Amino acid sequence: MKLHRVSAIVLRQFYLLRGSPSRILPMFAWVAIDIVLWGFFTRYLNGVTGEKAPIIGTLLGAVLLWDFLTRVMQGVTMAFFEDVWSRNFLNFFATPLRVSEYIAGLVVTGILTSLLGLVAMILVANLVFDLSFAAYGLALLPFVLVLFVFGLALGIAGAALVLRFGPAAEWLIWPIPAILSPFACVFYPMSVLPGWMQVISHLLPASYVFEGMRAIVGGGGFDMATAALATGLALIYLAGAVWLFFSVYRIAVRSGLIARYSAEAVS
C-alpha cells in the first residue's frame, strides 16, 4: 500500500470540504440538533423523576454515541458518493491506485470527518447540558472504538452495495442506521425485546456497547468480556465489509461496470 495514493484520496475529500460549506455544515448541524433535542428531553425527565445523573448519562450519552456511529458510516459513504456523483471511478481505477488504497483513503476520510463531529457533539453536550463523559471513565474508549470499527464496516459495505447496484441504490444506504437502531438497543435494554429481535441484537456489536454503557451508569461496572466480544464482532464485520467491496469490485471489472459507471442500476 502506497501512502501517497491513500493521501491523494484523502486530499481530494479535503479539497471538496474546504470549498463547500454545504458539505461542512452537515458534519456538525445534525449532531447539534440531536444533542439539543435529546438534551432538553432529558432535562425535562430530570424534573419529572428527580434522578438527574442516570437519565442524562444514559439517554444523552446513547444519542451521542449512536450519532457518532452514524457519522463514521456516513463519513465513508459520503466520500465514496463523491466519486459516484462525479463519475470518477474510471479516472481513479485506470491508474496504479489499488482498491485497498482507495478503501484506506475512504476510511481515513471517515475517521477525520467523524472525529470533528464527535468533538462538536462532546462540546455541545458538555457546555449546554453539563454532560461529562468522566462518568464512563476509560470504558468510553473501547465503546467508541467498537462503534468506530462497526461504523467503518457499515460505510464500506454501503459503498460496496452502491458500486454493485448503481447510484440509484443510494437510497438503500441512508436508512441503515435507523433500521439497525431498534436492534442496537440504543435507548433500552436488550431484555425488553422479543426473542427474535434479541437474536439479531446479539449479532450487533453496537448492542453490547449500549448494554455496557447502561451497566456502567447503573453502577454495574465495566465487563471486559463483553467489550472483547463486541470488539471481535466489529472486526469481523469490518473484514466482511472489505471482502464484500473487493468482491463487488472484481465483479464490476469483469462486467465492465467500473468503466461505464453511470447507469441508474446495473444487474
Add this chain to the structure above:
Amino acid sequence: MLPVLSVQKLSKIYGDLAAVDNLSFEIQRGEIVGLLGLNGAGKTTTINMILGVLEPTQGTIAIQGHDVSRAREAALSCTNFSAVYAPLPGNLTVEQNLRVFGMIYGVANLTRRMGELIEEFGLAAFRQTRCGLLSSGEQSRVLLAKAMLNRPQLLLLDEPTASIDPANAQDIRRHIVDFARAQGGSVLWTSHNMYEVEDVCDRIMILSHGRILLAGDPKTLPEEHGKATLEELFVEIARDLAPRDLAPVAKP
C-alpha cells in the same frame, strides 16, 4: 525491441456477443496508432481492457513488458489516458485535480511538473477554476495535461478531440504529435475524424465486430483499396462490405 504495448489474442465476450474477438497487435516506441471503427466496433472495450478496468475473457496485454492482469500497478504506472466520457471531477479546480492525480501516479517534483503542464497546455488562467466550469476545449486540455503528468510511455486517447472546435482540436493534435516525435511516447488513438487520423497517425487499424478488418498506413491504405480518401474507405466498411470486397487492389 520490446513493444510498448503488446495485445495478444484478446477477446471480450458478453453472452453471445464478442465485443472484442481474438485481437492481436503491437505498438512500438514513438508510434501513433489509430483505432477506428463504427460505434460498438470494440474500440473503447479494447482501451478499457488495456487500462485494466475491464477483465478480458481471454488473451494478454503487456505494457512495457508488464502484464496488465498480473502486474497491474507496474503496467499502469507507465501509461495514462484521456477520454471525453471520463471528465475530471468538475467540483475540483484544475490545479487540485492535477495534484490529486499526480499524487496517485507518484510524480516526483509534482508542483514543478504541474507548472510545466499548466504552461504547456495554456491553462494558467484556469489554475483555480473548477473543471466543471470550463468549456469542452479547455476540459480536453486539462484531461491531456492530466494524461501527461507521469510522462507515460503509452498514451491511450479515446476520441480526445470529440465535440471541440477545430482550433482546439489542432492544438491537441500538435501536443500529441510532439509527445510521440520529441519524447518518444507511443499513442493509441480512437477517433471518428478521418482527416485527423490521416494527419496524425503512423498506422491505423479498422475494427469491425471486435476484429481488425484492415490495418496499414492511413496515407496509402485508401489507394490500396481503390478509394480516394480514408473517409470513403471507412464509409464503405460502415456499409458492411464483405471483407473480400476490401481486398487490396492489384498494382499495375
